[in-house]
Amino acid sequence: xxxxxxxxxxxxxxxxxxxxDKENLVARHSAGKARLAAVIAAANSCKxxxxxxxxxxxxxxxLAGFKGVYRVxxxxxNYNFANxxxxxLFMFGWSGDHAHRALVLSNVEMYSGNYKAGHIKKGGRDAxxxxxxxxxxMGYYEATHRTDIAEYExxxxxRRTAQPDWGFGDFDGDAMEQVEEQDLCLSQVWNETLVRNGxxxxxxxxxxxxxxxxxxxxxxxxxxxxxxxxxxxxxQPASHLPVxxxxxxxxxxxxxxxxxxxxxxxxxxxxxxxxxxxxAGVFARYLKGEVMSCAGKTALEVRDTRVALDxxxxxxxxxxxDDDVRSHGGSGSLDEQEEEEEVEERGVNALSxxxxxxxxxxxxxxxxxxxxxxxxxxxxxxxxxxxxxLLDAEGDDDDEIDEETxxxxxxxxxxxxxxxxxxxxxxxxxxxx
Numbered sequence: 001x002x003x004x005x006x007x008x009x010x011x012x013x014x015x016x017x018x019x020x021d022k023e024n025l026v027a028r029h030s031a032g033k034a035r036l037a038a039v040i041a042a043a044n045s046c047k048x049x050x051x052x053x054x055x056x057x058x059x060x061x062x063l064a065g066f067k068g069v070y071r072v073x074x075x076x077x078n079y080n081f082a083n084x085x086x087x088x089l090f091m092f093g094w095s096g097d098h099a100h101r102a103l104v105l106s107n108v109e110m111y112s113g114n115y116k117a118g119h120i121k122k123g124g125r126d127a128x129x130x131x132x133x134x135x136x137x138m139g140y141y142e143a144t145h146r147t148d149i150a151e152y153e154x155x156x157x158x159r160r161t162a163q164p165d166w167g168f169g170d171f172d173g174d175a176m177e178q179v180e181e182q183d184l185c186l187s188q189v190w191n192e193t194l195v196r197n198g199x200x201x202x203x204x205x206x207x208x209x210x211x212x213x214x215x216x217x218x219x220x221x222x223x224x225x226x227x228x229x230x231x232x233x234x235x236q237p238a239s240h241l242p243v244x245x246x247x248x249x250x251x252x253x254x255x256x257x258x259x260x261x262x263x264x265x266x267x268x269x270x271x272x273x274x275x276x277x278x279x280a281g282v283f284a285r286y287l288k289g290e291v292m293s294c295a296g297k298t299a300l301e302v303r304d305t306r307v308a309l310d311x312x313x314x315x316x317x318x319x320x321x322d323d324d325v326r327s328h329g330g331s332g333s334l335d336e337q338e339e340e341e342e343v344e345e346r347g348v349n350a351l352s353x354x355x356x357x358x359x360x361x362x363x364x365x366x367x368x369x370x371x372x373x374x375x376x377x378x379x380x381x382x383x384x385x386x387x388x389x390l391l392d393a394e395g396d397d398d399d400e401i402d403e404e405t406x407x408x409x410x411x412x413x414x415x416x417x418x419x420x421x422x423x424x425x426x427x428x429x430x431x432x433x
Contacts (some may be wrong), residue, residue, distance in 0.1 A: 016095045045082040045157055046096075047181040047287045052238035053078050057190045058230040058245070061091060062118030064221035067270025070118050070160055070351035074233055074243040077190070081154045081181035087242055088212060088222060090286050093295035093302075098215035101370035102181075104152040106199035108140050108209035108225065119210050120223045124148030125202065151198045153178045192232055205231065220253065265297040272299035 053076045061071040071091045075084070081102060089096050090325070105123035127149050155161075157180050188198060189208055195201035198208050210224040227248075233245070252271035255262050276282055277300065285291040292308060294301045 004326075012326060017344075022069060029358075045080075046086045047238045049083060049284075049287070050076065050078040050080075052076075052240045054236060054238045056233045056235050056236050056243070057186060058227040058233055059190075060118050060225055060227045061088065062225075063092065063222045063251075063253055063268070064119060064223050064266045066251070066253065067116070069253060069271075070247035070249070072227055072245045074235065074245065075241055076187055076242070077187040077232075078183050078240075080183070082157070084186065084212075085181060086287065087283070088214070090283055090293045091244075092220075092222070093293045093300050094214060094220070094253070094256055095294075097257070098217070099156065099216045100212065101156070102154040102210050102212040104154065104184075104198050105148075105209045105211060106203050106207065107152050108203075108207050111226065115420040118225070119225060120211065120225065122148065122211055124150055128351075150176050152176070152183050152184060154175075154184055156180070157182055183284070190232075218257075241283050242283065246278055249273055249277070253295045255295055255297060262297060271296075272296075274299065274302045276302045399409070 021054070055077045057077050058072065058074045061073070063069040073087070073091070075087065079087075085100060089092070099346070106125050108123035109121045111117070111119050111121050124147060126147050128210065153176055155178060156358040160178055160180050187196070188293040192205075194204065195202075195207055206226050206228075208226070212222040212224060214220045214222070250273070251269040252267060253266060253357065258265075275295075282291055282302065286293060290305055292303055292305050415422045
């Protein structure tokens with residue numbers, strides 16, 4: 001009788017354990033579906049454009065550290081930063097294979113003259129002080145007071161983190177707002193009504209800028225500012241597509257993920273831009289996957305995806321019109337001012353550091369691919385000389401990546417299977433682009 005009771009008890013426990021396992025499995029499955037749905041939603045937010053508008057802003061996109069590689073385009077002011085990300089991928093021929101983020105800066109100061117044209121020298125604002133009666137908060141403020149605080153840190157959808165609790169009541173210690181890319185529009189950075197721009201009227205629109213980082217391992221940086229010659233524009237008829245300004249776009253980045261040296265590759269400023277890049281409807285076709293954009297050895301390659309695939313299947317290369325490499329910077333010639341001020345600075349130069357939770361992270365102007373140690377978080381105790389360890393780091397290509405970073409990268413790579421120009425990514429992986 002006692003044995004029978006024990007057997008019944010074990011059977012009940014086994015049944016309970018089995019039911020618990022089923023519940024856990026269902027919960028994990030549901031969580032996985034929710035994460036996948038979030039990834040697909042993030043991808044779609046990059047491809048879905050807002051409605052047509054007549055209000056545009058003319059911006060310069062400077063590839064930091066690469067003189068003579070820049071874009072000038074008119075963008076709808078109702079574009080959010082997810083749309084901006086898609087435009088940047090198209091402009092520079094990047095695959096979207098890597099994570100990205102951005103800082104929105106006020107009080108931007110540019111390099112003078114033609115020296116490092118389009119590069120942001122510094123920017124940001126003072127951190128607001130706490131209540132003077134709060135001695136602890138005031139002590140912290142005086143010890144960590146910064147003058148380069150960004151207005152916004154813009155992160156990928158689903159990557160917003162909890163703001164740090166500094167333990168000083170209402171004083172947040174930083175006052176940099178973190179937003180997801182689908183929740184911030186260009187009109188919230190640049191606005192003809194000054195009190196509505198990113199600084200809330202504290203500075204003019206020409207003093208607003210964005211530092212955009214793509215591929216944290218390589219550190220590609222794009223400085224985005226208002227064009228010096230044009231600013232706001234009214235476009236008729238209303239449109240929701242960007243306008244690439246002819247004659248004001250030059251060069252292309254190095255081949256993505258190709259390492260430090262690619263045989264036969266031209267310098268970035270010498271690379272051509274094809275005529276198709278300036279076509280009025282090309283960006284809409286790019287979002288549909290009908291057109292690919294890829295940074296090639298000698299040019300920014302913007303081609304019809306189907307033609308490129310057919311050529312690849314035949315064992316050849318996609319035809320490209322002769323004028324594609326003649327009309328827009330294909331000769332590799334430089335302006336006289338550029339020749340006079342030729343300075344190639346492709347080392348590791350930090351623009352500025354900003355708080356990210358309880359640490360600073362550095363935006364690095366790109367040169368060769370950077371080892372992981374050069375992108376490490378810099379703790380507060382190095383604040384007096386924040387760049388020393390960064391610049392002196394030897395680096396180790398074999399360094400292990402922590403699990404959280406690996407998870408973020410993995411999720412982002414999965415996202416790209418559903419996002420902008422998947423055929424371009426396929427072509428690149430098949431060796432065509």
